[in-house]
Every structure is written in C-alpha cells, then in structure tokens.
Amino acid sequence: MPGLAFGGDYNPEQWPQGTRLEDVELMGEAGVNLVSVGIFSWAMLEPREGEYDWGWLDETMDRLHAAGVGVALATATASPPPWLTHQHPEILPEAADGTVLHPGARQAYSVSSPLYREYALRMTRAIAARYADHPALKLWHIDNELGCHVPHDYSDDAAVAFRRWLEQTYGDVEELNRAWGTAFWSQRYSDFAEILPPRTAPMFVNPAQQLDFARFSSDELLAHCRAMAEVLREITPGVPLTTNLMATSSTKWMDYFRWAEQGGDILDVIATDHYTIAADDERHVELSFSADLTRGVAGGRPWMLMEHSTSAVNWQLHNRAKPPQEMLRNSLAHVARGADAVMFFQWRQSARGAEKHHSAMVPHAGTDTDVWRTTVRLGEILRRLEPVRGGRVAADVALVVDYEAWWAAELDSHPRNDFSYMDEVLRWYRALWRAGVAVDVVHPSADLRTYRAAVVPTLHLVRDEDAERIAAAAAAGTQVLITWFSGIVDAEDAVRLGGHPGAFRELLGVRTEELHPMQGEEVRALDDGSTASFWAEKTHLEGAEAVRRWAEGPLAGLPAITRRAVGDGAAWYAGTRPDADGLASLVARLLADAGVEPVVADAPAELEAVRRHGEDGTSHLFLLNHSEVEVRVRARGEELLSGRRIRRSLRVPAGDVAVVAER
Incomplete structure (x- = not known):
C-alpha cells in the first residue's frame, strides 16, 4: 500500500x-x-x-x-x-x-x-x-x-499442556524439583503427572511454579x-x-x-x-x-x-x-x-x-x-x-524492559507487596521524556553498547548472559543506571547469594546487606536536600562513590545513590525512589555525562519532539504541543501540514501539531 x-x-x-x-x-x-x-x-x-x-x-x-x-x-x-x-x-x-x-x-x-x-x-x-x-x-x-x-487458563486441558511444556523445558522431574526448590513446604514431585497449574491454594503458591x-x-x-x-x-x-x-x-x-x-x-x-x-x-x-x-x-x-x-x-x-x-x-x-x-x-x-x-x-x-x-x-x-x-527513530538512550522481570518482581511474599514494576518503569520514562531525549525501549538482551545511556529499572530477575551484556555496555562507554531491587534472582527465581544487588554487585561496586523498604507513605531526606520514598537499602561501597546519602532515618550516612567508573563508561545505582526534582536532577546528570542532547534544544517540557529518519537521508521532525500555550521552536524546512516554508523557527499553537520535513 x-x-x-x-x-x-x-x-x-x-x-x-x-x-x-x-x-x-x-x-x-x-x-x-x-x-x-x-x-x-x-x-x-x-x-x-x-x-x-x-x-x-x-x-x-x-x-x-x-x-x-x-x-x-x-x-x-x-x-x-x-x-x-x-x-x-x-x-x-x-x-x-x-x-x-x-x-x-x-x-x-x-x-x-x-x-x-x-x-x-x-x-x-x-x-x-x-x-x-x-x-x-x-x-x-x-x-x-x-x-x-x-491470559491464564487453569482448566484441565491447560494442566495437560503445562505438564508437556514443563517436560520439554526440564527433561526430567528431578531437574524441575531443583529449579522450583520443591524441598520447601514438602512440594517435591515424583512425576510430571502430579503437577497442576498454580490454582487457588491455602497460602502462597510456589513462586517458581507461578513464574513458569x-x-x-x-x-x-x-x-x-x-x-x-x-x-x-x-x-x-x-x-x-x-x-x-x-x-x-x-x-x-x-x-x-x-x-x-x-x-x-x-x-x-x-x-x-x-x-x-x-x-x-x-x-x-x-x-x-x-x-x-x-x-x-x-x-x-x-x-x-x-x-x-x-x-x-x-x-x-x-x-x-x-x-x-x-x-x-x-x-x-x-x-x-x-x-x-x-x-x-x-x-x-x-x-x-x-x-x-x-x-x-x-x-x-x-x-x-x-x-x-x-x-x-x-x-x-x-x-x-x-x-x-x-522512516525510523534514532535514539541515544535505552530503557530496558523485561516481561519476565515484571512477572517476577510482582510475585507475592516480597519485601513490599504493593510494588508496581510498570509504575517504576514509567517514572524513569517520564523523566527522560521531559528531558526531551529520544528513547528506545529494549529487552535486556539488546546490545546496549550502541547507546550512550541506558536506564535499567528494577530488573529483579536477570539472566546471567543479560547481566554480562549490561556490564559490557558500561565498559564500552555507556552510562548505565540500574535501580533498586535489581539483580536479586536468577531465571529460576532463586536468590543470588552474597548480598544484593546480586548479578550487578561487581559492576556497581556496592553490596546491600539488607533491604529496608519504607513503610506506607514514609519519606526520608537525602543529603542534597531532596527526598526519597518507598524503598531503601542498607548499602556499602565496594569501589563506587556515593552520589547521594541518607540524611536521616536508620540508614543515615549510608549511600542511597552511587556511581562507579567502568572502562570508558560508568555504572550508577539508585537504591531508592527519588522525588520528582531529585529524579530530574539525576537524569540530567546522567545525560550530561553521556553527552546526550534533547531532540530540540531549549524546548519546553510539554513539547514532544520526535524525529523520524528516512533511508534516503531525509528527516521529519514531529512537534506536538501538549501545553495550553503557544511555543516557538527552532527548525528549518517545509511544514507538511500547512505547506509553509520554515527558515528559522515556527510557532506551534497550544494543543497543536507540526511536522517539518527538514532541510
């Protein structure tokens, strides 16, 4: 067509x-x-x-x-x-x-x-x-x-198909017992025929069973x-x-x-x-x-x-x-x-x-x-x-999203059980959106070395090979920022022992000895005058530097946000949820260190600017004004919706859209 x-x-x-x-x-x-x-x-x-x-x-x-x-x-x-x-x-x-x-x-x-x-x-x-x-x-x-x-069917037909899937995945029931940790609560299976979907049970169903x-x-x-x-x-x-x-x-x-x-x-x-x-x-x-x-x-x-x-x-x-x-x-x-x-x-x-x-x-x-x-x-x-x-969008920033990590992070019996993985992802995405930069949403298996900066929110479950890719990106020059409750479990939902954040301890240069989730709507001050909420960790520096420390509470003086130089890049760890100003400040510093510029310089926060690039070298700049006031944007080319020639800048009325074929 x-x-x-x-x-x-x-x-x-x-x-x-x-x-x-x-x-x-x-x-x-x-x-x-x-x-x-x-x-x-x-x-x-x-x-x-x-x-x-x-x-x-x-x-x-x-x-x-x-x-x-x-x-x-x-x-x-x-x-x-x-x-x-x-x-x-x-x-x-x-x-x-x-x-x-x-x-x-x-x-x-x-x-x-x-x-x-x-x-x-x-x-x-x-x-x-x-x-x-x-x-x-x-x-x-x-x-x-x-x-x-x-999305989930628990019928008898589903039970038969689930057992078949498990047998193809694990080969024998003893391997499944190991992966699921069935020594806990007397759940050991002697035959695949004994396994059911995670139907309603008296207490928490085996989390590895839920994940599979x-x-x-x-x-x-x-x-x-x-x-x-x-x-x-x-x-x-x-x-x-x-x-x-x-x-x-x-x-x-x-x-x-x-x-x-x-x-x-x-x-x-x-x-x-x-x-x-x-x-x-x-x-x-x-x-x-x-x-x-x-x-x-x-x-x-x-x-x-x-x-x-x-x-x-x-x-x-x-x-x-x-x-x-x-x-x-x-x-x-x-x-x-x-x-x-x-x-x-x-x-x-x-x-x-x-x-x-x-x-x-x-x-x-x-x-x-x-x-x-x-x-x-x-x-x-x-x-x-x-x-x-x-046309395609070119981005210098990656936001890492993983469905398996989403499922695992929101399983029951966790330190906080009112956690929303996607709320955390969107919190970081909004900060990047307001900074005016183009973002690719990618899987942890993506080659992050092609990006100047990468944000990895709450990658609770991470496979070894993906953790290695993320570390390789930092060594190659990417500014990698990982947030709290990441690297905690492997693909089988087994805790990575030795201290958190597990798979990322060496990369980040920190060790968390204990998770300290905050209570309810609790808010604590950080040493730069900002605040943080929801989550905290008792973290010690093992090669990283403290970017922000706790200014009050049981963790006062300990690091809350850290940074470690890695090869040609850096690995950041946000061990808490910063407030809006603190998050914006952290993102601004991350992007500055990475040398990432906004799509349109000096644009107001509510102007959405995205550029699509054609294979023939052409580019089209989309400008969407979500505010209630007119904005002026620097641009050159032809505005396609009106046919106007733009020599230096154009005005985008409140709530309106412009698309510039750039020259």
Whole structure:
C-alpha cells in the first residue's frame, strides 16, 4: 500500500444494506484506505457447524475493492460461536479458583483445548481458501488481542499442556524439583503427572511454579497464533500476516519481546492496540512509552497502530471524551514514534452490544460532529505525511524492559507487596521524556553498547548472559543506571547469594546487606536536600562513590545513590525512589555525562519532539504541543501540514501539531 494506512475495524454485519452503502461513500470522504473485517464474525459466517454463509462478506470485499479500500481480513476466531460452546462446553476456560468462564461475552475458549484449536484452524482454513485470490485482501489479521481477557487458563486441558511444556523445558522431574526448590513446604514431585497449574491454594503458591506458568501461558498463546499463521502461509503465501498485540504499560502477561523473537517468521509486521486512560493526567506520556515499546518489539522497524479511539471508550470507570486536538495529537504521536498505519476501533459506532458507547470514526450523531470532522482532517493530514512512511527513530538512550522481570518482581511474599514494576518503569520514562531525549525501549538482551545511556529499572530477575551484556555496555562507554531491587534472582527465581544487588554487585561496586523498604507513605531526606520514598537499602561501597546519602532515618550516612567508573563508561545505582526534582536532577546528570542532547534544544517540557529518519537521508521532525500555550521552536524546512516554508523557527499553537520535513 502506498503512503500511510488509515482506517479501522469495520463490522458491516451489524448494519442494513443502506448503511453499508453509505459507509463506502464516507470512507472515500475520509480518505480511508484500509479496514479490518471479520474479527468477530464466526457465528455469522458459520451459523451452524459446517454450514457457511459467505454472501455478506463476499459483497463487502467486492464493494471495498471497487472503492479502493484494502482489507485486513481476520480469521474470525476471536470468539467461538454459541453452537460450538453449547455442543462442547469443555472448551471453556477456567479461572484459578475453578470458575468456568462462560460464553456471552467474547474469547470464551481455552487456548490449550485441542478441540477448540481444531475448530479454529478449520475456520481459518475455510476463510483463507475463500478469499485467497481476492484483490481486496492486503493483510491477514490473526484472531484478535490474543490473551486480552484470558491470559491464564487453569482448566484441565491447560494442566495437560503445562505438564508437556514443563517436560520439554526440564527433561526430567528431578531437574524441575531443583529449579522450583520443591524441598520447601514438602512440594517435591515424583512425576510430571502430579503437577497442576498454580490454582487457588491455602497460602502462597510456589513462586517458581507461578513464574513458569506465566511463561507457559505466553508461549501457549503464541503457539495458537502460530498454528493459524501456518494455515494462512500454506494457502496464501504472498499475503503478509499480523496480529494486534497490546504493547502497553498495562498488558502484563504476554512476553512480546519473546513473541517477536520466536514468532518472527509468522508476524510480518508488528501491530498494536492502544487506549489512553482518562484518569491519567499524563496519558500522553504513557502513550509515547507504549509506542516506543511497540517499536522496540518491532526491532526498530515501522509498525501498525491497529486500534485506538477517536474519543471516549466505554470500559473505564469514568470515560472521557477527547477534544479534537487531542485525537490528532494521539494519532500523530504514534506516527512520530514509528507507526506507518493509524487505525481505530471502530469505523461506525455500534447501536447495540457491549461497545455501543465506545467512540468510533462515524459516531451515533453522524457526520455533523466534531468527531467526524476530525476524522476527515486526520485523513488529510496522513495523506500529506506520505513521505514519512518507512522512516525510523534514532535514539541515544535505552530503557530496558523485561516481561519476565515484571512477572517476577510482582510475585507475592516480597519485601513490599504493593510494588508496581510498570509504575517504576514509567517514572524513569517520564523523566527522560521531559528531558526531551529520544528513547528506545529494549529487552535486556539488546546490545546496549550502541547507546550512550541506558536506564535499567528494577530488573529483579536477570539472566546471567543479560547481566554480562549490561556490564559490557558500561565498559564500552555507556552510562548505565540500574535501580533498586535489581539483580536479586536468577531465571529460576532463586536468590543470588552474597548480598544484593546480586548479578550487578561487581559492576556497581556496592553490596546491600539488607533491604529496608519504607513503610506506607514514609519519606526520608537525602543529603542534597531532596527526598526519597518507598524503598531503601542498607548499602556499602565496594569501589563506587556515593552520589547521594541518607540524611536521616536508620540508614543515615549510608549511600542511597552511587556511581562507579567502568572502562570508558560508568555504572550508577539508585537504591531508592527519588522525588520528582531529585529524579530530574539525576537524569540530567546522567545525560550530561553521556553527552546526550534533547531532540530540540531549549524546548519546553510539554513539547514532544520526535524525529523520524528516512533511508534516503531525509528527516521529519514531529512537534506536538501538549501545553495550553503557544511555543516557538527552532527548525528549518517545509511544514507538511500547512505547506509553509520554515527558515528559522515556527510557532506551534497550544494543543497543536507540526511536522517539518527538514532541510
């Protein structure tokens, strides 16, 4: 497809013929060139087992093609039809306490059920064979938001699959006993058949068992995706494949870095869904993080925004309507950070069902609305941004994120059990965002030597080889900053003995003899006048220097933040959570030592500046003003949205966006 893709989920089966005809006319007016079709259509396409009704979808595909609109065609497997769950209730998933998750919503299936997979593959094969040669088909959309509602299934089918996964992983049960530490609480197994998923138990379930079940569950969802992809590859080898991930700060249970690594042969393009949280006053910063995370999962390559919202959603406690400028900023922030497609849920707002109050490109009130006018405006903007397609973001700073560390850090029976891994990640990301620097969100296995600075928040679980890579980066010249509760356990969730931070003790030149988590909302002063909260450690210097010390409390005089020169770089340790000013000051010093400059010099904190670089040497500077005042920015080139020539600087009005093709 030429240019940037623009469109959304299209559900013509919900509407009469007259509305369907109007849809195609309106798509032309808005400049839509790609829609996702058939995501939740299984019951409409196969109303009874083995009986297919393709008429409405044939007509839709033909009509869209005639209008110049491409189709991302779904496998229609996102929810089984009622006849299937009625005939085979054994395919339903179960919660940890044994509660069966019944049909009536969506995704009511056990991903480990062999019977469900058989039916899902049969449906995938049928739809692929039907539309293999249709000219409207541009992309396969595998299932939908895999694991969104049922990331973990505890059914008997899942138990069988879990045991099989464990046997493949460990080989024999004695190796599993060693890895899980089953000498504790008389948990030793004599046979794999004795092992269950970590179902509801009288007390804390073995943390290593919980961790492996999280790994298994992520792998099981990927295996389901792979099985459908193999069918599609067989029938339509020339059609690219994707599935809409949910690479956001709130989606915990699918290891998308592993999906990208293990599923690289099935996902031709990384796609994601993103929705801002109304209660978050800095939701635009979380959006930027999620976009950078998606780009990291994509290995730096361009990616697709498969879903976001034109205005309010329907599933939060208080759902907030977006002003038109916010919708444009949201959309273009994704493009700035690597998206070559901007799509929405959904094209036309539903009149019935659970998502009837979820906004859409065509709202209930029709075309005489701000939402529709903004949709049309966005289509015009994306056409002007065609030269941006394929460009990449270059960053000097890495933020290390690991799903396994997330899972392990938030297991129960820890020093503080109100800890949120992603809150800590976002705290550091926000500080970097406000410093105006470009950030790559990467896995610990990434080569950090290519970055001038790397921030590693609470990497509680770390594999030996990844700890070595991080140390090698510091020796090669990277300013590496690691935060508290890092390096504590290995890949089996076993504590690294000899003092914390375990895997990073030698690199950091410190030894923590005891963890000192603070109580509740306790705050303590540091010797530079700032404060810290939530966490503290009884740390001793073993080659590092103290950057900040505790000024009060039981650890007074001991180091709180340290730095050690390593080779051509340095290794920093933040053994506590600094307050906002202290964090900003620490980040400023880290970036200064690393020689990292902001994307735009002297820009105010609420101006988001991102640059995409083309392979032909061109660059496009995105400027998003999240403030309520106009800002002036130094730039040269052509402002693509207005066509103006910029010689020295340009003004970006409050809440507005500019994109400069730099010269």
